[in-house]
Amino acid sequence: MTEGADALGKSQPAVSRTMALLEERIGTPLFEPGRRPLRPTELGSHLARLGARIRAQNQEASRLVQRYRQGQAGALRLGGTPIFFDGVVANIMAEFQSRHPDVQIAHTYGYFDELSASVRSGALDLAFVPLHARMISSDMHFTPLLTGRNVIACGATHPLARRSVITLADIEPYSWISPPTDSPLFRDLQRAVKSIGLDDFKVSFSGGTLASIFSVVVGSDALTVLPYSVVFSHQRTIPIQALPLRIEHPERQLGLLTSADRTPPPSLPRFVAFVTEKFKQLNARMEHEQQVTRRRG
Template identity: 45%
Template sequence: MKIDERHLAQLAAVVQAGGVTEGAALLGLSQPAVSRTLAMLEKRLGEPLFLKGRRPLQPTPLGRALADHGQAILTSARKASTLVEGFRHGRTGLVRVGGTPFFMDALIAGMVAGFQNSSPDVRVEQSYGYLSELRAAIVADRIDLAICPIDMLEEGSGLHFQELLPGRNVVACRVTHPLLLKRKLMGPELLDFPWIAPPPGSPLLADLRSLVLSLGATETKIRYAGGSLTSAINYMKESDALTILPHSVVFAYRNDKAITALPVNIPHPERALGLLRRSGDLGAPAIEAFSAHLRKSFENLRHLIKRHEQSVVWGM
């Protein structure tokens, strides 16, 4: 015998509320409509659903068993309604975000946590890559958003870039580095110290090469390569090694008082850190909510970094 799930849900509401009128109100239905449903169900089953003469209504054993199934339907429907409502307001869903490793580790991971503090039911999947890889991932719909530095985006690329922070890379070192004691730092002195190689394919590595060339050399002493951001910082803390890092990353570690930036300008093209996505693509509400959270977080960070940069005298 096939029983209509809606009839079971109405039965459950009546049992839960203790009366037909009250049960109908729970479901937003009229009392006569629910009464007809219960009468039809009893006729089809050939068994009563409620004990006669009891107020509030009390179900028979069969009525109770069927009402339990109906309650499961009601619970599932309410969860589905909550899910839809949460999805529409960006409180549930999936966000796939990719980005350059050092930015993701130093800045974005904390922003993701801040976003999920208010939207805990949004799942965020993070991946790493540089511009060419991220662009391909967006086009192939493997990620929704990319967070990366860009100096130029070609017209007709089908992508949209929104700046979050001006791009500035710096020479990073430990806070007790000998070069910080120099009253006037001469550029070639940078070549007297060992270096940590930035990740292959990154703008950081390109900027290291530009810096070395601007100092009249073709290479520098690379002592350590292939590590993560954490390993690079830990290496610097225990050595006189230098490396190239985004200024925002150095800023993010300011409270650790372990690394800092040397007052040296690095010759590199104008670039900005920003959000990259498909042009005209209105993503799911969770993606839009996450994007808005990133923009707000970076706006706050921009003001803090600007004050920090103004406290440093840049120049050789």
Template identity: 30%
Template sequence: MDARRLSYFACILEEGSITAAAARLRLSQPALTKAMKLLEEELGVVLFERTMTGISPTTYGDALYSRAKAVLSELQRAEEEIATLRGMAGERFRIGALPTLTASVVARAVNEVSRRFPDLQIRIQEGQTQTLFRALRRRELDLCLVYSGNVVGEHGFESHVIFRDQLKVVAGARHPLATRPVVTVADLVPYPWCSAVTGNWPLVQHMFQAAGFEPAQPRVDPGGAVQFLKALVSTSDLLAVLPLHAFVGERARGELVVLPIDSIALDREIVALRPKEPELPASGRALLAALSRAALAPLTESAA
């Protein structure tokens, strides 16, 4: 089976159409269509279904996709290892992280480790917990940072606790509640919300329900766009829940404020998951340590 055709096949499913995949691969649509026809003829099955919204896999396509990604990932790792042995490339590390972590904790850690290991090549993939977890299972990532409560208990990976994520109810500096010395859950009831970018809306609901209220349904879903969420909240009466480390700059500039809600704990544990084999290289161990330091830095600064 041709590895190149497998990569084309995976790209089509990921992009959702022949047109988008051809653009990403820089191929003509006829050439890509012909390659897929040859792959289907080789396997003797139909791999795609064409719908009104694009292309989706058949049962055979689903079965091939997960294995194709594993094969392609292993081929990439083999090429990287051979290149390293030949002295053609430095060590590579692939990290997956939640959107609220990439621009803060991960960026600081990568900067630190890059100075210590100048030949280390690092690739970042941003996504939600389950997406990253699946990518780790397919060996597309070497490490992922996720909420511990959002992954199954017996997952078969090494787990390293990185830090305790301090989630806060956030408002714009001009919000009617921004200058209150104390804010109760009842005070929050009249105001609209942005849907949480990291799957923490159930925590907001629990906070309200524990106090005998129901929150207004989120007016805006940022779809994982943290910068958009922060900009929107800072210029409106919308409320949101964000990790403390994710808005240090906006807080320092007076654009966002933490609402002082008594007796509310929205903390979550962030863990780094990685395969048990092979053993982490020195750069990987340094990265784990740097992630913990990078996570604690803004929390220490905010307490000062």
């Protein structure tokens, strides 16, 4: 009784009273009469095994509740634009889940109109979107992560890949890989080629996923426009690089869109803090590479 009381954090008399009440309730003794030290009856042994399992499950439930309140367990519903999410966010999300395996994440693709509507209705907890400042309504909260910056990308074996200076005449003979026509990146492509003097351009591949765009870029001489963060994040594992040609950048930022009117699940602030820190580190690495490139130039 004394050892049991210590294990439960209770006094020995309190445990003895509880046992006596239990015996009275079930109408039969739980310990063999007159035996010292105490020896449980057959029923007492069975109840002890069941009680141990119940206590373990109760403790597990208590830990789960505590982890949920601390944002270390639960479920998150995320949305994001395909190229940015697959190119940058997915790896960060994987690292978050490796540290917080009890947080379940469900993801859907979309663009601003549908994603913002889903955040507003509560169907999504958070969306990764490119935004102009004027697009943020009073019922939304936006956490900027990256300033929009696009580059012209090509495969590492492309004829232009080794050149330090590239002109419009160098670009003109090559075809282009186009993102889906309903994506912001497609409009960026149109704006970019126009900004460097191309009024018309040939599209050899369009509408694919980021994986298929990478495959076509690497396996052909086609060019494409991608966020610099996507190229930077994959250039060590995929033979792709940005060309040294300045193009017009979109006047927007990439960031996190959440509802200002809804109480978030406890895991969301933890996720937002993690993602924000990871993007700070990504920004620092990209800035360092740009400084190194400028010095080499």
